Amino acid sequence: MQIAIVLYDRFTALDAVGPYETLGRLPDAETVFVAEEAGPVRNDSGNLALLADRALAEVPHPDIIVVPGGPGPLPLAADGPLLTWLRTADAASTWTTSVCTGSLLLAAAGLLRGRRATSHWLALEELKRHGADPTGERVVTDGKYVTAAGVSSGIDMGLTLLGRIAGDDHARLVQLGTEYDPQPPYDAGSPEKAPAHLVELFREHSGVILT
Amino acid sequence: MQIAIVLYDRFTALDAVGPYETLGRLPDAETVFVAEEAGPVRNDSGNLALLADRALAEVPHPDIIVVPGGPGPLPLAADGPLLTWLRTADAASTWTTSVCTGSLLLAAAGLLRGRRATSHWLALEELKRHGADPTGERVVTDGKYVTAAGVSSGIDMGLTLLGRIAGDDHARLVQLGTEYDPQPPYDAGSPEKAPAHLVELFREHSGVILT
Numbered sequence: 001m002q003i004a005i006v007l008y009d010r011f012t013a014l015d016a017v018g019p020y021e022t023l024g025r026l027p028d029a030e031t032v033f034v035a036e037e038a039g040p041v042r043n044d045s046g047n048l049a050l051l052a053d054r055a056l057a058e059v060p061h062p063d064i065i066v067v068p069g070g071p072g073p074l075p076l077a078a079d080g081p082l083l084t085w086l087r088t089a090d091a092a093s094t095w096t097t098s099v100c101t102g103s104l105l106l107a108a109a110g111l112l113r114g115r116r117a118t119s120h121w122l123a124l125e126e127l128k129r130h131g132a133d134p135t136g137e138r139v140v141t142d143g144k145y146v147t148a149a150g151v152s153s154g155i156d157m158g159l160t161l162l163g164r165i166a167g168d169d170h171a172r173l174v175q176l177g178t179e180y181d182p183q184p185p186y187d188a189g190s191p192e193k194a195p196a197h198l199v200e201l202f203r204e205h206s207g208v209i210l211t
Numbered sequence: 212m213q214i215a216i217v218l219y220d221r222f223t224a225l226d227a228v229g230p231y232e233t234l235g236r237l238p239d240a241e242t243v244f245v246a247e248e249a250g251p252v253r254n255d256s257g258n259l260a261l262l263a264d265r266a267l268a269e270v271p272h273p274d275i276i277v278v279p280g281g282p283g284p285l286p287l288a289a290d291g292p293l294l295t296w297l298r299t300a301d302a303a304s305t306w307t308t309s310v311c312t313g314s315l316l317l318a319a320a321g322l323l324r325g326r327r328a329t330s331h332w333l334a335l336e337e338l339k340r341h342g343a344d345p346t347g348e349r350v351v352t353d354g355k356y357v358t359a360a361g362v363s364s365g366i367d368m369g370l371t372l373l374g375r376i377a378g379d380d381h382a383r384l385v386q387l388g389t390e391y392d393p394q395p396p397y398d399a400g401s402p403e404k405a406p407a408h409l410v411e412l413f414r415e416h417s418g419v420i421l422t
């Protein structure tokens with residue numbers, strides 16, 4: 001099995017590395033980081049660069065696609081290289097997945113029309129505008145499409161899909177190996193749980209975050 | 212403030228990116244990935260490479276040091292470039308931190324003698340042999356030394372230290388922005404919680420994992 005994790009300028013690193021470190025431990029799978037061109041790809045803050053080992057053109061038919069998100073601007077151009085590749089790759093994939101605003105890329109490529117999906121909590125309205133049916137769940141599976149909520153949700157998605165493909169015990173092994181027994185020091189991980197004034201702060205600035 | 216995240220051959224990616232994505236959002240902080248030489252550094256599986264933007268020699272006195280772990284072999288040579296740099300950098304740092312077996316590097320550099328600390332659950336005995344006082348906690352703070360348990364624990368560590376430095380509300384903001392509201396699909400994230408046969412499988416192979 002080939003897993004392709006797509007990188008593009010200003011992606012969010014944990015969106016990519018969460019699923020990488022979990023789903024990427026699928027037995028007999030080869031994971032490859034891909035981008036429009038092979039080479040270093042800078043993240044949203046500019047101070048982290050992951051290497052795309054292959055160009056999109058070299059990886060036309062991965063079995064599993066993973067699209068991380070980012071704060072934007074996202075490469076949403078319908079006839080741009082990323083969405084063009086996504087449509088072709090998705091036609092042959094076994095699973096097409098995303099983390100955070102990565103689902104906006106899937107939706108903009110036309111892949112989530114009428115499908116239940118999720119995204120970063122700030123982007124759920126925009127996901128709806130692209131034709132998907134947004135839920136507030138952390139990991140959503142609709143057919144072969146698996147989408148995750150914001151940033152850290154990719155870890156839960158990776159384990160969920162890993163269990164689906166390789167069986168629960170294998171996913172438990174990976175959870176144990178990555179010691180994924182979360183103990184967040186605060187309880188502010190969603191807009192429902194965080195203090196209202198902090199949620200408001202985010203909503204006020206979301207125009208900045210997502211453009 | 213300068214945060215230096217150390218990379219070395221066969222490091223574990225999520226160990227580095229977890230704290231990066233949380234602690235790295237400290238206001239007015241500059242985060243830099245460093246390694247013995249600037250350039251791409253391959254992870255434990257060989258299919259992911261992060262760019263070290265600076266060489267260790269160019270970043271002699273970061274305010275915060277973050278040392279990720281890996282399955283080994285680790286660069287534990289007492290007079291090797293990494294441990295030599297660690298001792299000097301630690302002498303001036305405000306915080307010296309690690310994730311997973313990264314604490315073995317801190318301990319081998321002599322920084323954790325008699326200090327409470329933690330590591331990947333498979334490495335707690337080895338941590339003790341290096342003179343530290345291992346606890347099974349997920350994030351341990353002893354003076355300026357903050358160590359985290361395995362792999363994914365770096366996220367909890369990042370938020371803990373972020374809260375300590377920038378205040379609880381700022382850490383809550385980052386938790387909200389990274390939507391860190393974990394919902395693991397299984398409950399096997401520690402040796403206490405995982406099924407005994409899976410824990411046993413790991414212990415049998417830990418010689419392979421840590422050498």
